[in-house]
Amino acid sequence: MRIRDGRAEWYRNRWVRSSSISDQLGEPGHGRAITGPDFGPNVHVIGHAGRTFALVEDLLRPYELGYELDTVGPCDLGRTEDGFSVNAHAKHDPHTGELHAVAFYSGLDYVKHIVVDPDGSTIQATDIPVPGRPYMHDFALTERFVVVYDLPVTFGAAAPASGRWIPYVWNPEHPPRIGVLPRSGGPIRWFEVSPCFVGHTLNAYDDGASIVIDVIRFGPGFEPADIGGNRPMVDRWTIDLDTGKVDERRIDDRPQDFPRVNESLVSRPHRYGYTAASSLYAAHEPRATFTNALIKHDFATGRSEAHQFAHDAAAGEAVFVPSAGATAEDDGYLMSFVHSPERGAADLVILSAQDVSGDPLARIHLPGRVPLGFHGSWLTD
Known part of the structure; x- marks a missing residue:
């Protein structure tokens, strides 16, 4: 979803095209050779060094994406001599500009700590037995x-x-x-x-x-x-x-997952965090599906507040986006794709991070249901 000047300009939903999928669909290939398994990443999308990457885990390669989420092809982000790459939960240190990852492979008895510099080059790789x-x-x-x-x-x-x-x-x-x-x-x-x-x-x-x-x-x-x-x-x-x-x-x-923080504080002290809760309804109405609420945690006071959606709604992970010129840690927005059972389609719901339980600041109505996935990012243009 691209947002500018208070307007939703466009929405894109794209599969990451592995070589085998492009071949089966009769599409032009991306022209980048890959050795080993060819698998379209399915866990996370991040920005680094002015580029956009889709990430996965194990010994599978990241893929680079274009401006409108078109597949550029597999890439060498964090690539090491023994075949590791940046994995799904790579973390950006906003103070150094580095990207850190701990990559594993199910067939080896060690994992790898990888550091990528702000320009996208691998500068450190440490084995951990x-x-x-x-x-x-x-x-x-x-x-x-x-x-x-x-x-x-x-x-x-x-x-x-x-x-x-x-x-x-x-x-x-x-x-x-x-x-x-x-x-x-x-x-x-x-x-x-x-x-x-x-x-x-x-x-x-x-x-x-x-x-x-x-x-x-x-x-x-x-x-x-x-x-x-x-x-x-x-x-x-x-x-x-x-x-x-x-x-x-x-x-x-309470059952919850998909935690996020103001990413300007990754690796530094934080007061607030945000999660997606699988149910805030009565105990006699258990839900083992995704989520119908978002929670803001105040780790300084031990208190929390929640935004509860409709009973049959399904909310994905919320991403925190700071306000322009923000000075307070929670001065910003929570953005999440939420399935609206009334419409049978998804909304991009925008909440004030300082008033999570209040009414949404905006709902952007999409024409269909967005399949609930794992993780995503807000990238400034």
Whole structure:
């Protein structure tokens, strides 16, 4: 959705064209050679170095997109000699302009911390030994450290044969721990945590001799192929680098996911965060589908406020967009695609981030339903 001068100018919905899909559709190829699996990325879209990229994970390549989301082709964003690239949850440090990623491959016993400079060149790649092939979907970034989650969801080669659509399973024999790697280099330190799985990181920051991380935590027994069977909640982990202990504290026990923060504060202290809640209705009306509410968390006061949509609505991840000239952390907007059951189509709903529970500032009516996906970005033109 392109917005300028208070108007919605156009809406585009495009598949990322892998070579095989272009061939099957009889379309011209993108002309970029690719070795290994050719897979159209399906997890995230970001901007970096003045370009737009669609991201995926494992050992699959990012794809570059054009201005109107046309497929340019596979690219070398974060490419390393052993075949890694920037993965789905790469994080932009707004203070250095660098792009950081922790990339994994299900067939290897190590993961890779990759740093891309503001011009798009890979400037650092550090191996992190990790036995057991855990599923590392996300990580955390602070001013001084990279934090990785080595948790009991691991690769299971037999999973697809048993009918599972994701080749990862809960593995109670895999010790749960988190690793802290200095961004400046040095050995990684490991810290024990209780059995769980972290789906997404809201944000993280240094606090003296501690690291504070706000995460979406799934409890023991989490199965990636059955997300509806486990309740993701908001937890705050505080790693004490002196004592080697991790304090795990529940912030909100309502089921929610897709956390976002004002991205000017990625890797720095934050007060507010935003999530999509799977249900804020009565307990006797459980919903295991996507979401019908957006929540704003105030981590300073412990309070939250929510915008609740219609019972049968479905809201995607909300992206925070700062106001022009904003000085306050929450001076801006929350933007989310929301399926409107009354219209049978989607609206782009724009809320004031300082009044999340209030009426929307705008609803942009789209002609059809937008399939709910995972992640996205607001990119200034």
